[in-house]
Amino acid sequence: MTLFLLSPARQQPDLWHPAADVYRTSWGWILKFDLAGVCLEDIHVHVARNAVTVSGVRRDRLMEGGANHYAMEIVYNRFERTIELPGTLEHSRLRLDYRDGILFIRISLEETDHD
Amino acid sequence: MTEQLSVQVLPALPLKNTLLFPNLLLPLSVGRPSSLAAVQAALATEEKEIILIAQKDSSVENPAQTDLYTVGTKAVIRKMSRPNDSIIEVLVMGVERVVVLKLETGQAGYLEARVTPSPLPHDTGAEVEALQGAVIELATRAIELAQPQAPPELSRMLTGNEDPLHLTYVLASILSLDLAKEQALLEAQSRVEALRLMHAYLSHEVQVLELKSKIANSARSEMSKEQRDYMLRQQMRAIQQELGDKNSDQAELDMLREQIEKADLPDEVRKEVMRELGRLEKIPAASPEHNVLRSYLELVLELPWKTATEDKLDIGNARRILDEDHYALKEVKERILEHLGVLKMNPSAKAPILCLVGPPGVGKTSLGQSIARALGRSFERLSLGGLHDEAELRGHRRTYIGAMPGRVIQAIRRAKANNPVLMLDEVDKLGRDYRGDPAAALLEILDPEQNKNFRDNYLDLPFDLSRALFITTANTLDTIPRPLLDRMEILRLQGYSEEEKIEIARRYLIPRQLKESGLTAEQVTLLEETLQKLISSYTREAGLRRLERAIGRLTRKFALRFAEGNTAAVTIAPGDLAEMLGPEPFTQEKMRRKLPVGVATGLAWTETGGDVLYIEGTLLPDGKGLTLTGQLGEVMQESVKTAQSFAWSHAAELGIDPKLFKNSGVHIHVPAGAIPKDGPSAGITMAVALTSLYTGLPARSDTAMTGEITLTGLVLPIGGIKEKVLAARRAGIRRIVLPQANQKDLRELPDKVREEMEFIFAERIEEVLENTIPALSSRLKLTAA
Numbered sequence: 094m095t096l097f098l099l100s101p102a103r104q105q106p107d108l109w110h111p112a113a114d115v116y117r118t119s120w121g122w123i124l125k126f127d128l129a130g131v132c133l134e135d136i137h138v139h140v141a142r143n144a145v146t147v148s149g150v151r152r153d154r155l156m157e158g159g160a161n162h163y164a165m166e167i168v169y170n171r172f173e174r175t176i177e178l179p180g181t182l183e184h185s186r187l188r189l190d191y192r193d194g195i196l197f198i199r200i201s202l203e204e205t206d207h208d
Numbered sequence: 209m210t211e212q213l214s215v216q217v218l219p220a221l222p223l224k225n226t227l228l229f230p231n232l233l234l235p236l237s238v239g240r241p242s243s244l245a246a247v248q249a250a251l252a253t254e255e256k257e258i259i260l261i262a263q264k265d266s267s268v269e270n271p272a273q274t275d276l277y278t279v280g281t282k283a284v285i286r287k288m289s290r291p292n293d294s295i296i297e298v299l300v301m302g303v304e305r306v307v308v309l310k311l312e313t314g315q316a317g318y319l320e321a322r323v324t325p326s327p328l329p330h331d332t333g334a335e336v337e338a339l340q341g342a343v344i345e346l347a348t349r350a351i352e353l354a355q356p357q358a359p360p361e362l363s364r365m366l367t368g369n370e371d372p373l374h375l376t377y378v379l380a381s382i383l384s385l386d387l388a389k390e391q392a393l394l395e396a397q398s399r400v401e402a403l404r405l406m407h408a409y410l411s412h413e414v415q416v417l418e419l420k421s422k423i424a425n426s427a428r429s430e431m432s433k434e435q436r437d438y439m440l441r442q443q444m445r446a447i448q449q450e451l452g453d454k455n456s457d458q459a460e461l462d463m464l465r466e467q468i469e470k471a472d473l474p475d476e477v478r479k480e481v482m483r484e485l486g487r488l489e490k491i492p493a494a495s496p497e498h499n500v501l502r503s504y505l506e507l508v509l510e511l512p513w514k515t516a517t518e519d520k521l522d523i524g525n526a527r528r529i530l531d532e533d534h535y536a537l538k539e540v541k542e543r544i545l546e547h548l549g550v551l552k553m554n555p556s557a558k559a560p561i562l563c564l565v566g567p568p569g570v571g572k573t574s575l576g577q578s579i580a581r582a583l584g585r586s587f588e589r590l591s592l593g594g595l596h597d598e599a600e601l602r603g604h605r606r607t608y609i610g611a612m613p614g615r616v617i618q619a620i621r622r623a624k625a626n627n628p629v630l631m632l633d634e635v636d637k638l639g640r641d642y643r644g645d646p647a648a649a650l651l652e653i654l655d656p657e658q659n660k661n662f663r664d665n666y667l668d669l670p671f672d673l674s675r676a677l678f679i680t681t682a683n684t685l686d687t688i689p690r691p692l693l694d695r696m697e698i699l700r701l702q703g704y705s706e707e708e709k710i711e712i713a714r715r716y717l718i719p720r721q722l723k724e725s726g727l728t729a730e731q732v733t734l735l736e737e738t739l740q741k742l743i744s745s746y747t748r749e750a751g752l753r754r755l756e757r758a759i760g761r762l763t764r765k766f767a768l769r770f771a772e773g774n775t776a777a778v779t780i781a782p783g784d785l786a787e788m789l790g791p792e793p794f795t796q797e798k799m800r801r802k803l804p805v806g807v808a809t810g811l812a813w814t815e816t817g818g819d820v821l822y823i824e825g826t827l828l829p830d831g832k833g834l835t836l837t838g839q840l841g842e843v844m845q846e847s848v849k850t851a852q853s854f855a856w857s858h859a860a861e862l863g864i865d866p867k868l869f870k871n872s873g874v875h876i877h878v879p880a881g882a883i884p885k886d887g888p889s890a891g892i893t894m895a896v897a898l899t900s901l902y903t904g905l906p907a908r909s910d911t912a913m914t915g916e917i918t919l920t921g922l923v924l925p926i927g928g929i930k931e932k933v934l935a936a937r938r939a940g941i942r943r944i945v946l947p948q949a950n951q952k953d954l955r956e957l958p959d960k961v962r963e964e965m966e967f968i969f970a971e972r973i974e975e976v977l978e979n980t981i982p983a984l985s986s987r988l989k990l991t992a993a
Contacts, residue, residue: 106231106232106374107230107231107301107302107303107304150255152254153253153255153256161251161252162248163289163290164289164290165251165256165285165287165288165289166287168284168286169254169255169284169285170255170257171284
């Protein structure tokens with residue numbers, strides 16, 4: 094599994110890195126990113142030869158007027174996460190799905206569509 | 209990617225003493241009201257962004273734009289919490305470097321900064337790589353020095369850092385540089401510049417760390433010895449406590465204090481001693497000073513400040529003791545008894561300082577002991593022979609290492625009484641050099657007016673020496689400095705005559721030597737003739753040391769014989785001596801039966817007694833002047849010239865052909881040639897020898913003479929009469945010519961000698977010539993008439 098978990102040094106150090114799950118299926122990969130509170134339009138997905146990069150901004154929009162922070166643990170502002178995968182992704186197909194604060198990326202290595 | 213606004217307005221947070229580098233996390237505690245407002249405002253935004261700018265002067269509470277640097281860092285607040293109402297703690301992540309375009313306090317009371325990003329050019333190349341390598345190397349070294357136990361990940365992290373800029377930022381945060389340096393790094397215009405700065409900082413840091421570790425190492429090795437000592441001492445103390453012992457140092461001090469309190473000390477001394485004791489208590493026992501002080505206090509305590517022995521002033525008893533210990537020495541004993549008499553009548557009388565002068569072995573030292581015994585005082589002897597350092601007498605000041613009290617105080621300490629008989633031996637052999645003149649120190653010690661308050665340099669307290677009886681001894685008075693001589697009462701001990709020696713040998717030396725050899729008087733008998741031979745042929749001295757040694761040799765020989773089982777009593781006859789002691793070492797200067805022309809018999813005084821001296825003269829035809837041989841001293845040479853001038857000026861009366869003086873030289877020789885001779889007492893002998901030479905008439909061989917001559921022919925008195933007479937007698941001469949003024953000295957001679965000898969006293973040289981050159985007497989009488 095170490096193959097998938099990239100060393101933080103390779104990543105932009107000033108950004109936050111959302112947690113991710115990676116699944117292997119008979120047809121390819123499923124990637125899950127914890128992006129709670131991030132608007133879909135603020136998420137960018139980029140596919141390189143053998144890596145998928147998710148980046149974007151989490152903005153604190155759920156604010157009531159007149160409220161002051163008393164504690165803050167959720168990390169806002171720009172984030173980025175790159176997952177490298179074995180083999181080339183050049184002929185694969187991606188399907189994005191954003192549900193309950195989790196971004197799903199399905200990567201089908203074959204041309205055939207399973208779902 | 210989010211779109212980058214080239215200019216942004218964001219809340220600004222001034223930082224004291226620190227700043228935030230891009231890509232690094234920094235926890236902050238915010239307390240200033242304006243800063244709290246700024247953080248609140250930043251948190252209220254969607255992206256939680258804030259500008260961090262370092263304050264130039266950390267003491268400014270409400271900084272304006274001029275108080276802050278113009279380059280800061282845009283940061284995102286990652287976390288925040290409020291431990292209480294007045295403080296917000298935040299964790300910020302630096303995002304990028306920004307330049308502050310404008311800074312002003314907004315309506316909400318916090319600073320708002322108008323900033324624009326200021327990214328560094330992405331410069332790469334050989335220089336960057338080289339610098340990066342060097343920086344990593346230095347940083348690794350610095351980490352090793354600063355934290356030898358640092359986890360290896362730290363240095364691995366450094367090498368793994370690909371972006372040199374990030375590397376310098378990480379290092380800067382680890383190194384805790386001062387703010388100015390950090391700001392300079394933040395403001396660096398390129399990676400190369402940033403790396404150079406970091407390289408400079410690091411090399412300085414490494415130097416400091418190396419120095420620090422060097423210092424720490426040396427300090428550690430020094431400390432460990434001291435710590436070890438300390439630990440051991442603590443343990444010792446603990447053990448002593450456990451055993452119920454009091455601290456030994458303290459116990460010692462207590463004992464000293466008790467002794468001081470008990471001791472009978474003069475007030476001044478007690479005061480000083482208590483003060484020194486106070487000092488001692490403050491000095492740790494390990495200090496060398498401690499020992500110095502303690503031995504000083506012990507000395508003060510041991511000194512007999514008020515202790516004195518009681519004098520036994522029974523004159524009859526004293527006389528008996530002196531007679532018991534010493535034969536003869538009538539006059540000296542009488543003088544000593546006189547002093548005892550004075551002491552008895554007036555106990556506070558100042559004790560005289562006696563100076564016993566005489567040849568070696570006549571009993572000066574033992575006489576001192578007898579005086580002490582007669583008085584019932586303790587006796588201490590210190591030899592001054594060869595002493596040439598004043599400090600030996602008066603002590604060294606305590607400030608010197610190894611300082612000791614002077615010999616006088618040491619002797620008093622040994623005597624355990626402040627009125628001992630102190631014998632200063634060999635006072636004529638005092639040396640003197642650049643270290644001072646011990647004779648001068650003696651002046652003070654021997655002056656009854658000054659020695660009441662004698663101050664030893666070591667003791668540094670006045671000690672009363674006036675109750676001590678000082679006796680000095682010397683072989684000759686010539687070398688004693690005048691002022692010293694003036695303070696002393698001179699008692700001369702002459703050499704002993706043969707009769708006296710025989711008596712002393714019989715009474716003291718033979719019994720003593722027999723006892724030492726474990727023999728009794730019954731077993732060995734020494735005939736008087738044997739003793740006589742022993743004295744005249746085996747020894748030549750004024751004193752008795754060689755005689756005693758010779759007797760010792762004899763008794764030991766018999767002890768061996770008895771030890772071997774031959775127990776028959778023996779009597780030693782004169783004839784046995786050659787066999788037992790070898791051939792006679794001294795052939796007597798026997799009276800020469802017939803004297804040739806130009807020879808006269810003189811008498812000399814030597815330190816070992818007297819001697820017969822033949823003065824020989826011869827004419828050197830066609831020679832010139834006067835030749836003198838036989839190691840004659842200057843005074844003796846002058847008396848030869850005086851004698852010659854006298855003869856010349858009286859040539860007519862003496863019947864001398866004046867041409868002889870002009871046409872021939874004279875050679876005078878005085879045997880034995882190897883022994884230096886000096887003094888004026890051979891004057892008349894020279895005159896007789898020269899007259900005999902010039903007139904061609906021989907002098908009488910049975911007559912010896914001594915006396916000083918003047919140019920006009922007067923005969924002046926000389927010293928050492930007793931020794932000279934005894935020497936003449938030893939040589940078999942029975943007729944002696946002496947200066948008239950010396951007649952009184954004959955009292956010193958034993959009666960028997962006086963009876964045996966014929967003395968002729970002369971006032972003028974004519975009388976001498978008359979009595980020594982028989983053929984001349986008729987001529988002189990003729991001219992006199």
